[in-house]
Amino acid sequence: MISKLKNDRLLRALWREPVDATPIWIMRQAGRYLPEYRELRQRAGSFLALCQTPELACEATLQPLRRFELDAAILFSDILTVPDAMGLGLEIVEKHGPRFETPVRSRADIEKLAVPDPGSELRYVLDAIRLIRADLDGAVPLIGFAGSPWTIATYMVEGGPSKDYALIKGMLYADPASLHRLLAIVAEAVTVYLNAQIAAGVQVVQIFDTWGGILSPPAYGEFSLDYMQRIIAGLETDAGGTKVPVILFSKGCAPLAEQIADAGAAAVGVDWTADIGEVRRRIGNKAAVQGNLDPAVLYAPAEIIRREAASVLEAYGPHRGHVFNLGHGIQPGVDPDKVAVLVDAVHELSRSYHAS
Amino acid sequence: MISKLKNDRLLRALWREPVDATPIWIMRQAGRYLPEYRELRQRAGSFLALCQTPELACEATLQPLRRFELDAAILFSDILTVPDAMGLGLEIVEKHGPRFETPVRSRADIEKLAVPDPGSELRYVLDAIRLIRADLDGAVPLIGFAGSPWTIATYMVEGGPSKDYALIKGMLYADPASLHRLLAIVAEAVTVYLNAQIAAGVQVVQIFDTWGGILSPPAYGEFSLDYMQRIIAGLETDAGGTKVPVILFSKGCAPLAEQIADAGAAAVGVDWTADIGEVRRRIGNKAAVQGNLDPAVLYAPAEIIRREAASVLEAYGPHRGHVFNLGHGIQPGVDPDKVAVLVDAVHELSRSYHAS
Numbered sequence: 001m002i003s004k005l006k007n008d009r010l011l012r013a014l015w016r017e018p019v020d021a022t023p024i025w026i027m028r029q030a031g032r033y034l035p036e037y038r039e040l041r042q043r044a045g046s047f048l049a050l051c052q053t054p055e056l057a058c059e060a061t062l063q064p065l066r067r068f069e070l071d072a073a074i075l076f077s078d079i080l081t082v083p084d085a086m087g088l089g090l091e092i093v094e095k096h097g098p099r100f101e102t103p104v105r106s107r108a109d110i111e112k113l114a115v116p117d118p119g120s121e122l123r124y125v126l127d128a129i130r131l132i133r134a135d136l137d138g139a140v141p142l143i144g145f146a147g148s149p150w151t152i153a154t155y156m157v158e159g160g161p162s163k164d165y166a167l168i169k170g171m172l173y174a175d176p177a178s179l180h181r182l183l184a185i186v187a188e189a190v191t192v193y194l195n196a197q198i199a200a201g202v203q204v205v206q207i208f209d210t211w212g213g214i215l216s217p218p219a220y221g222e223f224s225l226d227y228m229q230r231i232i233a234g235l236e237t238d239a240g241g242t243k244v245p246v247i248l249f250s251k252g253c254a255p256l257a258e259q260i261a262d263a264g265a266a267a268v269g270v271d272w273t274a275d276i277g278e279v280r281r282r283i284g285n286k287a288a289v290q291g292n293l294d295p296a297v298l299y300a301p302a303e304i305i306r307r308e309a310a311s312v313l314e315a316y317g318p319h320r321g322h323v324f325n326l327g328h329g330i331q332p333g334v335d336p337d338k339v340a341v342l343v344d345a346v347h348e349l350s351r352s353y354h355a356s
Numbered sequence: 357m358i359s360k361l362k363n364d365r366l367l368r369a370l371w372r373e374p375v376d377a378t379p380i381w382i383m384r385q386a387g388r389y390l391p392e393y394r395e396l397r398q399r400a401g402s403f404l405a406l407c408q409t410p411e412l413a414c415e416a417t418l419q420p421l422r423r424f425e426l427d428a429a430i431l432f433s434d435i436l437t438v439p440d441a442m443g444l445g446l447e448i449v450e451k452h453g454p455r456f457e458t459p460v461r462s463r464a465d466i467e468k469l470a471v472p473d474p475g476s477e478l479r480y481v482l483d484a485i486r487l488i489r490a491d492l493d494g495a496v497p498l499i500g501f502a503g504s505p506w507t508i509a510t511y512m513v514e515g516g517p518s519k520d521y522a523l524i525k526g527m528l529y530a531d532p533a534s535l536h537r538l539l540a541i542v543a544e545a546v547t548v549y550l551n552a553q554i555a556a557g558v559q560v561v562q563i564f565d566t567w568g569g570i571l572s573p574p575a576y577g578e579f580s581l582d583y584m585q586r587i588i589a590g591l592e593t594d595a596g597g598t599k600v601p602v603i604l605f606s607k608g609c610a611p612l613a614e615q616i617a618d619a620g621a622a623a624v625g626v627d628w629t630a631d632i633g634e635v636r637r638r639i640g641n642k643a644a645v646q647g648n649l650d651p652a653v654l655y656a657p658a659e660i661i662r663r664e665a666a667s668v669l670e671a672y673g674p675h676r677g678h679v680f681n682l683g684h685g686i687q688p689g690v691d692p693d694k695v696a697v698l699v700d701a702v703h704e705l706s707r708s709y710h711a712s
Contacts, residue, residue, distance in 0.1 A: 127698065166689055215650075295520075
């Protein structure tokens, strides 16, 4: 499968094979910082319509690749499509964020939930994947993704973004059995969904555990990592029998990188608050590492962007298994030209680390 | 000074001397979870009026001590009184948070700032301290506090709470010289302010670095820790010539605990996402450690609160220098009876670790 791609740097880095330059992709690379995205979003009428119309989702996915020499495409979608397909009634409220019409608050609410059939209820995602793969024509790999069960459950229980996560944490400490039941159902839904994405053509999978970092270390293991491990263990190979590498990104959890690597992830994603060199040393040969430039560096002049990119590359050093990324999604106010500076800097400045 | 207090557990623990039981106080222990606080806040008319009226601030400070066997009082105030005194025009907007009328956005804005004279511009805080000390009559020590320069500057530049800190981080990467200028002025203001608090009678000082954790490790050192170190170095002894211990709490920065201890803090505050036992081992004999129960544990039934408190005590082990606290401020929805459960559990369950 690697050999069929014109640019296989990402897959090579994920499997810790030699590369000519460090691959780079950017979380939320298809997004609001691009004027052509804003135009497309306008045309779609709403964010959800954009996600749910395969031709438009395909277009959004491909937009950043026309501008920048990125080493991967990532499916344009949202982690909350899964609970939406479970019947919670997702809406995106301007300047507020996602909101569920019927949040999950009780054991009875949980018992009513069913694992959606991706082939029907999330078919629009699978159709988008097939369109994107056809359009990419092997130029770069396509990354699929899902939210972690813990992160998805956080939104399902809180009903939207939260400042203190009082409801789900209340459940965690006061009624852990119910939370485990909820997480088991979501983990099953995510497993089935990611297998459908793989069957439709994604070549890499990232699990976004945006809220793993609000847990104490033992709670993270029990309520977040265990379920991600279960998902990874349940993933099938692609149509050609090839194993699909999983990038596991638990924001704020770099101190637990070794545990994350042990959960079966091909790569551990780390945010910018970690020292990526130290993470690599701790993980050793267990997994690749993805990260970890502070997204705010993209507000700086070009020479600072190059300097900070160089500093991340240097921290990682001349080792296999580095996938360059920001430590979190790109911010909407960034000038797209700065992204070109970053992508080119990573390719150019990393070559010396890979020469042998 | 220690011997004049009826309960000197906190000071002993901060100086890593033997204690009979682990001291406990709770961040935001005077606050919205208490019905008598909500009544007082109503009576004051606004949060700022409550902070700025010494009799009311004194009353708010003492309220939790009437209910719980806490080992310290903490001044009721706000970290944004300093930039307010610098003329930025603080207002607290319901359901939104603090907002500054004139945020600091340019070098010219920064050059206009002056260090306030606490004796006049923050006199209401010093008057409150004198009232509280008189009322406490040596029962427990009084903790004073200030925000860290980085955290205060974040609010000054963003103008209020922020999701992505685009403005201050833009300044950090694009114009670090201006940010350093701003931080130097705020550090000077905080030093003078804390010295005035000490002269008025606070016996311990905590620096709240709520937003230290949004920085990369090198940026944290350069833009946050260095300025806190400067403040600590500039603190004077109390009226009796006794050194006042400093607790430095950088939320999200436990991986950098050794550096924090090296900055001169008597104690390093850690949030609940860290393993407090591991932090203690890394710090060794350099400093005490404060923390770190997940505040959300207080939503659980009493037996779970006792179990989780026991688990923090066990993680710290039979060593000197533990100050029990939550890993962040107590949440407004907590039942006050749960706080009594926690305080009693810590005192009762910790005794075996201190018997010798």
